[in-house]
Amino acid sequence: MSLAYPERRFAFLSDQAIVDGWDLPNVEIRFSEPGPDSATATAQEAVTLCPRWLGAEALERWSISSVFQRLEANGFRHLLPVRSEAGAKGVWQVKGDRFHRPDAPEWGEARALSDIGDPHGCGLVFQPRLQVTAHHQVVGRRTARGTALGVMWVHAERFFRDDVIQAAQTVRNPFIEEGSLSALEVLGYEGFFTFNWIDTPQGALLSSFRPVPRAGLRTLREHGADLLLDPAGTAIAGAGGCFVAQPHYASYTRLEP
Numbered sequence: 001m002s003l004a005y006p007e008r009r010f011a012f013l014s015d016q017a018i019v020d021g022w023d024l025p026n027v028e029i030r031f032s033e034p035g036p037d038s039a040t041a042t043a044q045e046a047v048t049l050c051p052r053w054l055g056a057e058a059l060e061r062w063s064i065s066s067v068f069q070r071l072e073a074n075g076f077r078h079l080l081p082v083r084s085e086a087g088a089k090g091v092w093q094v095k096g097d098r099f100h101r102p103d104a105p106e107w108g109e110a111r112a113l114s115d116i117g118d119p120h121g122c123g124l125v126f127q128p129r130l131q132v133t134a135h136h137q138v139v140g141r142r143t144a145r146g147t148a149l150g151v152m153w154v155h156a157e158r159f160f161r162d163d164v165i166q167a168a169q170t171v172r173n174p175f176i177e178e179g180s181l182s183a184l185e186v187l188g189y190e191g192f193f194t195f196n197w198i199d200t201p202q203g204a205l206l207s208s209f210r211p212v213p214r215a216g217l218r219t220l221r222e223h224g225a226d227l228l229l230d231p232a233g234t235a236i237a238g239a240g241g242c243f244v245a246q247p248h249y250a251s252y253t254r255l256e257p
Helices: 056-061 064-073 174-187 217-222
Strands: 010-014 027-031 092-096 106-108 124-128 134-142 146-159 163-171 191-200 203-210 233-236 242-244
Touching (some): 064 203, 134 163, 134 174, 134 217, 146 174, 146 217, 163 217, 174 191
Parallel strands (some): 010 027, 146 233
Antiparallel strands (some): 092 106, 092 124, 146 163, 163 242, 191 203
């Protein structure tokens, strides 16, 4: 985001001792903790990058299980099933329900997943692991005036304590675009968001929703979807915008309370 908008000043808030961004000229980094006393509560414009900062009520409301339950109740059919426990048959993947599970992805049969704990308090959900031929992420922002979004075909992704998109490109996909806009309407959601869609032998399925943006804002902005503007109507990023993330090492300062 700071690279996408070099003309803006950003304050990064974190409760982690070691964070990225110290080398960015338009960024200052401050210590803060999630909750009602966080500096985000009084900020004129704040962008939540991890749902932990949304508060307990919003965490539950925008968890994957809650969102999928509401979508399913309203007739939304293109969903990858979400369960509180792995099914007796087949291979299942475990995910964080309220926010990203900060560990390497794990999957297997139910007995292999029975001892997985939840030390971070993100809540656990299980989804069947299917054959996937493509992975798309829809990143955008919806306000009372409109929606700006882009569909990104993800070519490579890495998982550390946070998941990192390494390579992606914008594409036009009417089915995913319309499905995402329909889901936002059903949910009555306003704010930044990310949908994950997977292409499977059963067709394209929505596999997760997060009430936060992901990487790629500079590419989206350059191709017609500016997420920091209050969108009027619907703006969808054009196809052909590509980005690749390269490993980068920079000096940092340990963030102290």
